[in-house]
Amino acid sequence: MRGRHPPARRLHRRGDARRGGRAQHGRRARRRGRARRVRERAPRRPRGPQRAEPAHGHRRRHDRRGAGARGYRGWCSHPAPRRPPGRGVIEARGLTRRFGGAVALDRASFEVPHGAKAALFGANGAGKTTLLNILSTLLAPTEGDATVAGHGLREAAGDVRASIGVLTHRPMLYEELTPRENLEFFxxxxxxxxxxxxxxELLRRVGLWTRRDEQTAVLSHGFHQRLAIARAVLHRPAVLLLDEPETGLDRDGLALLDELVLRVPGVTVLAATHQRERAGGWAEQVIELDRGRVVAPSTEPAEVGA
Incomplete structure (x- = not known):
């Protein structure tokens, strides 16, 4: 008979547990009922966005509904307005950049008019790359500001990126992709x-159409630079920022650089270069940097190659 009827003590404990569970359930139900009655008495909130729309210059980023398909402009649901147009498509006002105690750029101010081709000269370490990195939003200035294609660097960095093409001595390509896949991605x-x-169109113009499906890693440095030229002009930018773009190009490559980049009508160009004599063939304006400071620019074509 042992085990058929549990001891009275065991029944007593089981009954306490059941009663305790019912009591806890009742307390939860009463709390839910009180919360429901409070909600019913409270005024209903209007549907729609509860946050105030952001002011110009403070934009929402990372719109996840296919941002890549719409490009840089599509990343921001509230694009900042363009600044009032000035005389220059590129306008720098007191740009300064410090790295610790070293001053790489010291109150640089200049303008490049619409469609002008400007050569940026200076010795190694003069601040040319720092200036171009700031104008392309890769580096924030310590002081000062600038506008590119009517957009301020600080409040409209995404719009600046959509308006520029960048070409440096480093191609900035994905080596594991083919030339066609690289351009399709960008x-x-x-x-x-x-x-x-x-x-x-661009792969044919830079001479890479027959090698469009080879891995980019197997291409020579010169072909890397040709593909980088195609990448820089792919989206038909209004402004081109170039940092020693002639590096690694042969005679045919330099001709492509002139045709697709340096001599395109209506496109504003700012190019850092050491080749003064060659720049005399395309530059209309000179901006000279000396230890981070801008020397008075010359707009006389005859003085460019001097």
Missing amino acids: ARLYGVEDTAARVE
Whole structure:
């Protein structure tokens, strides 16, 4: 008979547990009922966004609904307005950049008019790359400000990136992708509509159409630079920022650089270079940097190659 009928003590404990569970359930139900009655008496909140719309210059970033397909402009649901147009498409006002105690750029101020081709000269360490990195939003200035294509660097960095093409002595390509895949990727990033046609056009013009499906890593340095030229002009930017773009190019490559980059009508160019004699063939303006400071620029074409 042992085990058929549990001891009275065990029954007593089981009954206490059941009663305790019912009591706890009742307390929860009463709390839910009180919360429901409070909600019913409270006024209903209007539907729609509860946050005030952000002011110009403070934009929401990372719109996840296919931002890459719309390019840089699509990343921001509230784009900042353009500043009132001035005389220059590129306007720098007191740009300063310090690295610890070292001053790489010291109150640089200048303007590059619409469609002008400006050569940026200076010795190694004069601040040319620092200046171009600031104008391309890769580096924030310590002091000062600038506008590029009517957009301020501080409040509209995304719009600045959408308006510029950047070409340096480092190609900035994905080595594991093919030339066609590289351009297709950047075309989606910039929101280029006619992607297939534009990619084919540029690959043919830079002489890489027959090698379009090879891995980029197997290309020579000169072909890397040609592909980088195609990447820089892929989205038809209004401004081109170039840092020693002639590096690694042969005679045919330099001709492509002139045709697609340096001599395109209506496109504003600021190019850092050491080749003064060659710059005399395309530059209309000179900006000279000396230890981070801008020397008075010359706009006389005859003085460029001097």
